[in-house]
Amino acid sequence: MSILNKSMPLLSGDIQDLSVYQGQVVLIVNTASNCGFTYQYEGLQALYEQYKDQGFVVLGFPCNQFAEQEKGSNSDIATFCQKNYGVTFPMFAKIDVNGSNAAPLYKELKTTAPGVMGTENIKWNFTKFLISKSGAITRYGSTTKPQELINDIEAALYQSI
Template identity: 60%
Template sequence: MHAAIHEFTVERLEGGSQSLGDYAGQVLLIVNTASQCGFTPQYQGLEALYQRYRERGLVVLGFPCNQFGAQEPGAAAEIASFCQKNYGVSFPMFAKVEVNGDHAHPLYQYLKKAAPGLLGSEGIKWNFTKFLVNRQGEVTGRYAPATAPEAMTTDIEELL
C-alpha cells in the first residue's frame, strides 16, 4: 500500500514527467526553491545532505517557485544552469510550480494539509519551506525557510 504522496506525478525540470511512486521506500526532503532568495545558499546545505545520506535512502526533491518576491523568474534551463553552476546541485529538480493559491500544485496542496505550519496555517510562507517524508510516504515534518538543512540531520537519521 502506497501513501498518497506516491500517487503524484510531477514534471521534471529538464522535461518529461516523474511519478513520486518511483521514490517509494526512500526518505524524501521536498523543498520549494528559488535562485534569487536570501535563502538560496541553502542549495549548498541541501546538496550536502543529499551527498551524505543518499546511499542510505535520502532523496532531496527541489521545486522552483516564483510566488515569493518573484525570486525565481528564469526558465527551466536557466534554473538548471544556476543550480548546477553555483551549488553543484545533483539532486532531482522539477519544473517550476505554484505552492499557494488556486493554482497550487496538487502535491503542495497535499503537503500543506498533511503538515500545517504554525497555528495550523497551511500556506507556504516563503522559499525553502521543507517537508520531510518517511519511507512509507507519510509527511513527518515541516520546516521553516530559515531552518538550515544541516539542522535537520537528527530527524533525517531517525527516518533512515
C-alpha cells in the first residue's frame, strides 16, 4: 500500500517509517490545539486505547493552515496533547495538508479519498481518513466524532474489508 510507504517526523523529531503500520487499521487525523474540535483528542485517545491491541492505530498530524489554530512548536503541541488529553498515540511534526507544500501523505490521501462532490482539499481540522488492512480508505469530515467511527473500525478490524 503506497499511502504508508513514507517516512515522517514525529513531534520528538525522530523519523517514523509509516510502513510499520501496514496490515493494521490506521486512522489519520489532521489536528489542532486551539480548535472547536480539539475536544476530539479525547475520543481519538479512547479509540486508540480500546482497539490498539487488536491492530488499530491513530496517527495525529498537527496543522496550522486553518485559522492558525496550531501556532505552537512541536514541543508545545506534545506537551498540550499529553497534559490535556493524555495522548499516547503517535503524533507527528506539524505539516501542511493543503497547497503546494502539502505533505506527500496528504496529497495521496486526498486524491485517493476525495471529499464531498470530489473536493480534494481538507476543509478543516480533524478531518479523518480510515485505512483498512487491505488499503481501502474512507474519509470523514471534522464534525464526525471519533466514537461515530466505531462500527467502521470494527468492520475493518474483524471483517478484513
